[in-house]
Amino acid sequence: MQSPRASSAVAYVFLCSLGLASPLIAAEPDKEKSLAAFQASLAVFKHPRCLNCHPSGDQPTQSMSMHPHAMNVQRGPDDHGAVGMRCETCHRDANYEASGVPGAPKWALAPRSMAWQGLSDRELCLALKDPKKNHNMSLDELVEHNAKDPLVGWAWNPGTGREPAPGTQEEFGRHVAAWVEFGAFCPDK
Numbered sequence: 001m002q003s004p005r006a007s008s009a010v011a012y013v014f015l016c017s018l019g020l021a022s023p024l025i026a027a028e029p030d031k032e033k034s035l036a037a038f039q040a041s042l043a044v045f046k047h048p049r050c051l052n053c054h055p056s057g058d059q060p061t062q063s064m065s066m067h068p069h070a071m072n073v074q075r076g077p078d079d080h081g082a083v084g085m086r087c088e089t090c091h092r093d094a095n096y097e098a099s100g101v102p103g104a105p106k107w108a109l110a111p112r113s114m115a116w117q118g119l120s121d122r123e124l125c126l127a128l129k130d131p132k133k134n135h136n137m138s139l140d141e142l143v144e145h146n147a148k149d150p151l152v153g154w155a156w157n158p159g160t161g162r163e164p165a166p167g168t169q170e171e172f173g174r175h176v177a178a179w180v181e182f183g184a185f186c187p188d189k
């Protein structure tokens with residue numbers, strides 16, 4: 001016997017394979033399907049490529065072990081680094097393979113309100129939806145950001161020697177869209 005959660009996850013994967021779990025269908029709220037989609041998105045949300053820029057403290061972290069950024073790089077007053085140690089001094093619009101410095105447009109640390117390191121699945125889910133924490137984004141804007149934003153997209157093109165986030169940004173965007181479409185439910189823990 002499959003648990004209801006497991007069979008709903010299977011149904012969700014089936015919907016995705018048909019291309020049906022897209023933001024174009026106005027779905028009825030469905031807690032099981034929404035949670036299955038959120039669960040599927042977590043492998044990306046909790047990947048070090050994302051978390052390194054969404055730290056709980058005032059320093060970016062780096063690599064798969066998420067250790068503090070070398071050279072004591074700090075958040076600074078505007079999330080772009082302290083005076084004299086600005087992110088954009090080293091990080092440019094694209095990865096720089098010769099020196100190994102990763103890059104993407106508007107490279108900066110996610111604001112403190114978007115600190116995700118150390119959050120439970122439930123806390124992360126609630127933080128994503130909270131307009132006070134996410135710069136007043138609507139759920140549709142949140143889907144758009146995850147599916148299209150270039151800083152998010154960098155996680156699948158992180159430069160030589162770095163493990164990309166799992167899947168593709170498009171797949172990830174579909175999971176987030178389905179989570180929202182089926183009611184944006186959050187897990188109990």
Ligand code: HEC
Pocket residue numbers: 044045049050051053054107108109110111113114127128129133134135142145146151152153154155165
């Ligand atoms: C280079 C640093 C960097 C990386 C890497 C990064 N982010 Fe962000 N993220 C930011 C910044 C900066 C903001 C704030 C953008 C703004 O307010 O315009 C942000 C905001 C967000 C937001 C909107 C706010 C919120 O809390 O809902 C989401 C969603 C998000 N990022 C998802 C991701 C995901 C998913 C990944 C990995 C696939 C990722 N980010 C990787 C820097 C980064």
Ligand code: HEC
Pocket residue numbers: 048049050052053060061062063064069071073074075079080081082085086087088089090091100101102107108109162
């Ligand atoms: C003095 C140059 C310098 C400055 C300033 C700097 N960085 Fe970096 N950063 C680097 C280098 C070099 C790497 C690559 C380290 C490696 O992979 O060995 C790196 C790596 C990173 C990574 C790791 C990516 C990953 O997933 O492994 C993040 C995140 C990051 N920087 C964010 C920032 C942010 C945000 C700022 C500004 C607040 C900043 N950096 C300022 C040089 C710098």
